[in-house]
Amino acid sequence: MYILCPFKLYISSPLNGFSRFPSLVGQCGNQIGCRFWDLALREHSAVNKKGIYDEALSSFFRNVNTRTDGDGADLCKGKIRSLKARALLIDMEEGVVNEILQGPLRDLFDSKQLITDVSGSGNNWAVGHKMYGCQFRDQIVEKLRKTAEHCDCLQCFFIIHSMGGGTGSGLGTFILKVLEDEFPEVYRFVTSVYPSREDDVITSPYNSVLAMKELSDHADCVLPIENESLFDIVSKINQMTNCGKLGSTVKQTSLITSSAGGIKHNREKPFDAMNNIVANLLLNLTSSARFEGSLNMDLNEISMNLVPFPQLHYLVSSLTPLYTLADVNVPPRRLDQMFSDAFSKDHQLLRADPKHSLYLACALLVRGNVQVSDLRRNIERMKPSLQFVSWNQEGWKTGLCSVPPVGHSHSLLALANNTCVKPTFIELRERFMMLYKKKAHLHHYLHVDGMEQSNFSEALSSLTDLIEEYNQLDASNCGPAIDPPRLEIAV
Amino acid sequence: MSIITIQLGQCGNQVGREVFDTICTDLHGGHGLCSKKENESYLAAGRERFFSEEKPGVLAARAVLVDMEPKVIGQTLSLASKSGCWTYDHQSHFCQKQGSGNNWANGYCVHGPKHKESIMNLVRKEAEKCDRLSGFLTVMSMAGGTGSGLGAFVTAGLKDAYPSSFLLNHVVWPYGTGEVIVQNYNAVLTLSHLYQSSDALLVHENDAVHKICAQLMNIKQISFRDVNRVIAHQLGSVFQPASSSSSDGATQYSRSPLGDLMEVLVPHPEFKMLGIRNIPQMSENSLPYTTFAWPGLLKHLRQMLIANAKMEEGIDWQVRPPVPGLPASRKESLKQPGRFNTSIANLVTLRGKDIQSADLGGFRDPALYTSWLNAPEDTLTVWKTPRAFNKYEKSASLVSNSQFLLKPLDSVVGKAWKMFASKAYIHQYTKFGLDEDDFLHCFTTLEQVIASYGSL
Numbered sequence: 001m002y003i004l005c006p007f008k009l010y011i012s013s014p015l016n017g018f019s020r021f022p023s024l025v026g027q028c029g030n031q032i033g034c035r036f037w038d039l040a041l042r043e044h045s046a047v048n049k050k051g052i053y054d055e056a057l058s059s060f061f062r063n064v065n066t067r068t069d070g071d072g073a074d075l076c077k078g079k080i081r082s083l084k085a086r087a088l089l090i091d092m093e094e095g096v097v098n099e100i101l102q103g104p105l106r107d108l109f110d111s112k113q114l115i116t117d118v119s120g121s122g123n124n125w126a127v128g129h130k131m132y133g134c135q136f137r138d139q140i141v142e143k144l145r146k147t148a149e150h151c152d153c154l155q156c157f158f159i160i161h162s163m164g165g166g167t168g169s170g171l172g173t174f175i176l177k178v179l180e181d182e183f184p185e186v187y188r189f190v191t192s193v194y195p196s197r198e199d200d201v202i203t204s205p206y207n208s209v210l211a212m213k214e215l216s217d218h219a220d221c222v223l224p225i226e227n228e229s230l231f232d233i234v235s236k237i238n239q240m241t242n243c244g245k246l247g248s249t250v251k252q253t254s255l256i257t258s259s260a261g262g263i264k265h266n267r268e269k270p271f272d273a274m275n276n277i278v279a280n281l282l283l284n285l286t287s288s289a290r291f292e293g294s295l296n297m298d299l300n301e302i303s304m305n306l307v308p309f310p311q312l313h314y315l316v317s318s319l320t321p322l323y324t325l326a327d328v329n330v331p332p333r334r335l336d337q338m339f340s341d342a343f344s345k346d347h348q349l350l351r352a353d354p355k356h357s358l359y360l361a362c363a364l365l366v367r368g369n370v371q372v373s374d375l376r377r378n379i380e381r382m383k384p385s386l387q388f389v390s391w392n393q394e395g396w397k398t399g400l401c402s403v404p405p406v407g408h409s410h411s412l413l414a415l416a417n418n419t420c421v422k423p424t425f426i427e428l429r430e431r432f433m434m435l436y437k438k439k440a441h442l443h444h445y446l447h448v449d450g451m452e453q454s455n456f457s458e459a460l461s462s463l464t465d466l467i468e469e470y471n472q473l474d475a476s477n478c479g480p481a482i483d484p485p486r487l488e489i490a491v
Numbered sequence: 492m493s494i495i496t497i498q499l500g501q502c503g504n505q506v507g508r509e510v511f512d513t514i515c516t517d518l519h520g521g522h523g524l525c526s527k528k529e530n531e532s533y534l535a536a537g538r539e540r541f542f543s544e545e546k547p548g549v550l551a552a553r554a555v556l557v558d559m560e561p562k563v564i565g566q567t568l569s570l571a572s573k574s575g576c577w578t579y580d581h582q583s584h585f586c587q588k589q590g591s592g593n594n595w596a597n598g599y600c601v602h603g604p605k606h607k608e609s610i611m612n613l614v615r616k617e618a619e620k621c622d623r624l625s626g627f628l629t630v631m632s633m634a635g636g637t638g639s640g641l642g643a644f645v646t647a648g649l650k651d652a653y654p655s656s657f658l659l660n661h662v663v664w665p666y667g668t669g670e671v672i673v674q675n676y677n678a679v680l681t682l683s684h685l686y687q688s689s690d691a692l693l694v695h696e697n698d699a700v701h702k703i704c705a706q707l708m709n710i711k712q713i714s715f716r717d718v719n720r721v722i723a724h725q726l727g728s729v730f731q732p733a734s735s736s737s738s739d740g741a742t743q744y745s746r747s748p749l750g751d752l753m754e755v756l757v758p759h760p761e762f763k764m765l766g767i768r769n770i771p772q773m774s775e776n777s778l779p780y781t782t783f784a785w786p787g788l789l790k791h792l793r794q795m796l797i798a799n800a801k802m803e804e805g806i807d808w809q810v811r812p813p814v815p816g817l818p819a820s821r822k823e824s825l826k827q828p829g830r831f832n833t834s835i836a837n838l839v840t841l842r843g844k845d846i847q848s849a850d851l852g853g854f855r856d857p858a859l860y861t862s863w864l865n866a867p868e869d870t871l872t873v874w875k876t877p878r879a880f881n882k883y884e885k886s887a888s889l890v891s892n893s894q895f896l897l898k899p900l901d902s903v904v905g906k907a908w909k910m911f912a913s914k915a916y917i918h919q920y921t922k923f924g925l926d927e928d929d930f931l932h933c934f935t936t937l938e939q940v941i942a943s944y945g946s947l
Contacts, residue, residue: 055561153588292562294715295670296501300592304636305672308915361672373713376701379669391913394668394906397593400715484912486905487934489942 026168028193029160030089030096035272036160036279037085037105039406043283046406047291053080056290060086061108062150086151088113088143090175092132092167093120112146115139121166125207126448126455128170129214134450140175141182148183155289156187156220156299158282163211164195164204173214180218187300189285190219191278194350194424196228197431203441205431206456212428213459216466220303222314223281224421225349230274236346237273237322280405281317281349284413287367288401295372297365297399305397306361306417311466315415316354318347321408335370335410339378342414343386350424357420358477359388361395367403368410375400389473390481422470429463436460492625492747494540494730495617496554497645499631500591500638502663504556504567505715507630509723511552513881514541515577517727523878524844533878536732536744542577543620550577553621555613556584557645559591559602559637583617585610591636595677596923598640599684606641607648614649626657626690626749628730633681634665634674643684650688657749660689661726664696664899673916675907676930682900683933686940690753691763694896695722699801706804708774724881725769728888733840733874744876755872756836756892758864761943766895768795769888770803783885785841785849792839792887793853799832799895812858833947834860834893840874843885861947897944904937 037060044057053063061083085108091097094116101109115136121128148154157179161168172190179188192215195204215222288297307313320341342364345353366375375398388395405411435441436456445451498507518537523530542550552571556579558564564586572578585606591598618624627649631638642660649658662685665674685692700721704713708721732744735751757763770792771783791803798810810831837859841849854871864870880886910916911930920930 155589292566294505296560296562296590298560298590298592300590300594301671304593304916304919307919310918371712371714372718373701373705373711376666376669383668391909391915392672395672396669397672398669483905483909486908487938489935489938 026091026161026165026172027093027096028162028165028168029172030091030100031271032160032191032193032275032278033087033089034096034100034103034105035275036282037087037108039276039279039283041083041105041108043406047403051080053078057083059286059290062086083108085109085113086147088115088140088147090115090136090140090167090171092117092128092171094118112143115143121170122444123164123201123203123207124166124444124448125170125203125210126445126451128166128168128172129174129210130170130448130450132167132171133174136171137174137178140178144179144182154183154186156189157183158189158191159219160191160278160282162193162195163208164193164199164201165207168193169207169211173211173218176214176218187220187303188218189299189302190215190222191282192222192224193278194224194226194428196226197427203435203444205428205435206441206445208428209432209463210455210459212425212466213462216311216313216462220313221307223285223317223349223415224314224424225278225281225317226351226424227274229349229351230277233277233322233347233349234273277319277322277349281319281413283405284319284365284367284411287403287405288365288399291401291403293399293401293403295398295400297363297397297401301397301399302363302415306363306415308360308392308417309469312360312417312469314421315417316352316421317349317416318342318344318414319349320347320412320414322347335374336378336381338410338412339364339382342412343382350421352418352420352424354416354418354420355386357387357418357422358474359386359392359395360417360419360473361392361397362386362388362417363397363399363415365399365401365413365415366410367401367405367412368408369402369404370400370410372400387477389477419470419474422467422474425463425467425470429460429467432460432463492540492623493543493553493621494625494749495614495621495627496541496552497614497627497629497649498554498556498567499629499642499645500558500635501563502632502635503630503638503642504558504563506661506663506719506722507554507556508567508571509716509719510630510726511541511554511571511577512574513720513723513727514731515550515574517731517881519576520882523880524884525877525879529877532744533732533876539622540625540730540732540748543580551580552577553617554579554583555610555617557586557610557637557641559587559598559641560589561586580617583613585613591640593634593671593673593677594636594919594923595640595643595673595680596920596925598636598638598642599644599680600640600924602637602641603644603648607644610645611648611652614652618653624653624656625747626659627653628659628661628749630661630663631681632663632665633678634663634671635677638663639677639681643681643688646685647688657747657753658688658690659693659749659752660685660691661693661695663722664694664698666697666701667902670697673919675903675910676916676920678903679907679933679937680925680930682903682940683936686763686936689763690749691757691765691892693726693765693767693890695725695767696801696899703772703802707772707802709777710774721772724772725767725888728769728842728880728886729767729838729840729890731842731876731880732878733842733876735872735874751872752838752890755869756838756890758836758869761940762835762892764896764900764940764944765890765892767888767890768792768801769886770795771883771886772802775882778882785845785885788885788887789849789851789853792889796834796837796854796889796891796893797832797859799830799893799898812856814858832894834870834891835864835947836860836870836872836892838872838874838890840888840890841885842876842887843879843883844877845885846875846877849887894944894947897941900937900944901941904934904941908934 040060064084065081161172163169320338341347498504564584631642633639700718704710704717710717734744770788794806798807800806860870
């Protein structure tokens with residue numbers, strides 16, 4: 001049941017007509033990333049029928065004339081020659097990266113975008129963070145700089161990684177710090193795949209808690225995701241398809257079913273559907289920065305609106321509809337259903353229940369044929385059933401992008417800064433404590449150069465502080481809200 | 492005389508384009524139900540005011556477009572050139588690659604100083620094209636980062652560079668909920684800064700316009716475009732040529748529309764928040780089936796003024812001016828519904844047929860105005876033209892310096908203050924160099940404004 005790969009990061013930095021470029025770190029990151037690039041290409045080819053390299057396309061891809069210039073000087077305008085992903089693929093073993101390089105997406109990447117090693121991180125955060133971090137730092141910085149130079153306005157970095165393993169969690173969070181040092185002005189978004197309870201990596205609680213401290217300290221926004229939630233969503237859709245309820249109407253090209261492209265097709269890919277969900281999360285997150293709409297929403301607006309306090313930057317996400325029927329004209333009822341679903345427990349990409357916890361802020365990113373009156377009607381409708389913190393009773397941020405995802409007429413990505421992430425963190429701390437109390441496996445970490453016991457105690461107290469901050473917010477919501485006295489003016 | 496429009500941010504550019512479109516459609520939309528001579532002098536005045544004509548027959552808007560990201564400007568330019576009757580000067584825009592991210596401090600403290608020179612250069616080039624410059628109209632929202640933050644910075648720059656020109660800021664007040672979470676902070680920062688540098692602020696509330704779209708225009712699925720069109724219609728109904736003198740023959744159109752407007756509406760620098768109302772407003776389909784009479788229109792408009800109604804539907808007819816001599820208990824009634832709306836000054840513009848028969852006596856009643864004005868004859872100004880506006884046979888609009896905006900302002904400051912008390916989001920602003928004292932300063936400015944309007 002481990003879907004998104006236990007290790008590997010993917011670094012990408014997208015941005016605006018300009019570039020966001022993803023860094024993909026570790027196996028997990030690279031598998032999600034692979035789905036992401038495939039879907040991004042398809043989305044752009046559906047919108048951009050003439051094959052012209054435009055600003056929307058330039059946010060994720062460079063246009064390179066490989067024939068005349070092997071080094072790939074960028075072509076700004078005109079016909080698409082050869083697209084290169086603005087991404088860095090990093091893994092400390094070669095398997096997944098090699099698969100990508102032999103698969104249909106191989107042309108998107110060249111050797112300057114890869115950083116690999118042969119031996120892996122052995123599910124050990126210290127090996128990824130301290131050992132490989134130290135060893136590969138210069139190489140990573142150089143390749144990041146090269147990739148960044150190709151962007152005329154670098155808006156943000158995406159890091160896609162898993163928390164449980166060694167490379168993704170260790171090296172991935174190391175890179176996060178490198179990005180902060182080298183590009184302090186560029187936003188850092190992290191998509192983190194949290195291990196499930198029955199994770200087969202014994203040390204995953206250590207790795208996750210150690211990585212959490214780095215995320216809390218150095219990321220601008222973290223989108224936590226759990227494999228179990230993705231798995232539940234995928235099974236629900238399969239069930240509905242198979243029992244014939246919606247059967248034949250689920251389009252083969254909808255986001256959940258497509259697996260063309262990516263890694264070559266020689267075996268069943270049980271995780272492709274799950275990885276697709278995450279890939280679509282990233283596409284929808286960036287859609288408003290890439291395509292036009294009546295209410296644009298850049299990535300920097302996400303942290304501006306959703307992060308009221310620096311550490312509380314963990315956002316729970318949900319995507320609806322997960323599949324769509326082929327109608328072009330959408331009757332309002334179904335449109336409203338999309339909004340209701342976005343708040344239901346079953347559609348969250350994390351096992352969490354935002355409806356019964358406290359909202360600090362909420363963003364709705366809508367794509368397709370949806371107007372401001374639809375948004376307003378649904379916000380008014382949902383509001384009474386949601387609890388918002390007293391000082392942010394109207395904590396809604398909205399974006400309207402006119403280009404829908406391929407195969408859909410509309411879609412919604414909801415991001416919630418909500419205290420419902422707390423149980424996940426508490427559970428993680430409990431699992432960490434079970435090992436840590438007995439000092440189990442500690443020696444594997446401590447013999448890595450630069451790793452000390454204080455790393456563990458600091459990571460633990462960082463996580464405890466974070467949980468405490470959420471506790472205080474929950475507690476503040478219980479008492480009666482007293483308005484602060486306004487300034488008095490002598491008339 | 493000419494007005495240069497500065498469109499800032501996504502909202503400013505979208506609204507600005509809609510304004511030029513409305514004006515151009517009105518200018519070219521037939522004879523306007525008046526004499527040919529009348530129509531021609533109206534056209535000439537309207538053109539000079541908003542457009543330059545570098546090539547014969549091609550109207551170029553007197554506008555500077557500013558945004559920190561390219562998508563909206565690209566869209567705005569191309570929509571304008573598709574209109575076929577007017578266009579933007581393709582040199583006269585400035586954009587960057589990355590928006591201000593809803594962060595006022597990013598717009599004001601970072602983008603402002605960095606791009607001031609380029610923007611002011613564009614403004615200067617536009618100004619040089621004008622034979623006679625009346626002043627500047629800036630169009631912006633106060634919720635986001637570019638329109639609000641950069642807009643406040645540019646406004647201050649304009650005041651420095653053109654101290655003798657008039658400067659009117661058109662500000663779009665965001666929806667009460669749902670656009671931008673930090674909108675109340677951004678609004679407090681914007682309004683307090685504009686209050687220092689602008690001559691007057693003309694405000695449109697999204698919530699009110701949205702209601703007009705739903706109830707008067709009967710639009711089912713309301714888009715931003717619909718909202719912007721209503722805003723543009725209302726602005727056009729004030730800024731299209733009209734005359735303050737009622738001599739016979741062809742109308743003498745006001746020389747300096749902005750100057751005249753400020754002169755009559757802003758008698759004291761402490762009071763510069765203007766609201767706008769118009770009547771009638773309806774969908775184009777119902778127009779042919781409707782007739783209007785001036786007494787009815789003006790009776791409604793007057794009640795909209797004293798009862799602070801945003802549109803002609805749902806007016807509270809119970810509200811009456813206070814009986815002179817009885818001191819009203821003002822303080823506690825501030826937030827009550829059904830409260831009488833006290834004015835400082837009003838400007839009514841009448842357009843269309845039989846304007847000579849319109850009787851504005853109801854607007855001259857001293858009971859409508861605050862007591863410290865000692866020249867009641869200056870409180871009401873009337874602009875008129877027999878030329879019909881935008882297919883409405885008769886139409887009236889009201890720009891009012893009154894307590895229209897007291898309640899929304901009080902609510903925005905209240906919400907922002909609550910957030911400020913818990914220190915939420917402050918780190919996002921300090922990152923760009925705005926500290927807590929700056930916030931406090933802005934809160935103080937606005938509490939002062941609220942107190943002043945509240946004590947009218």
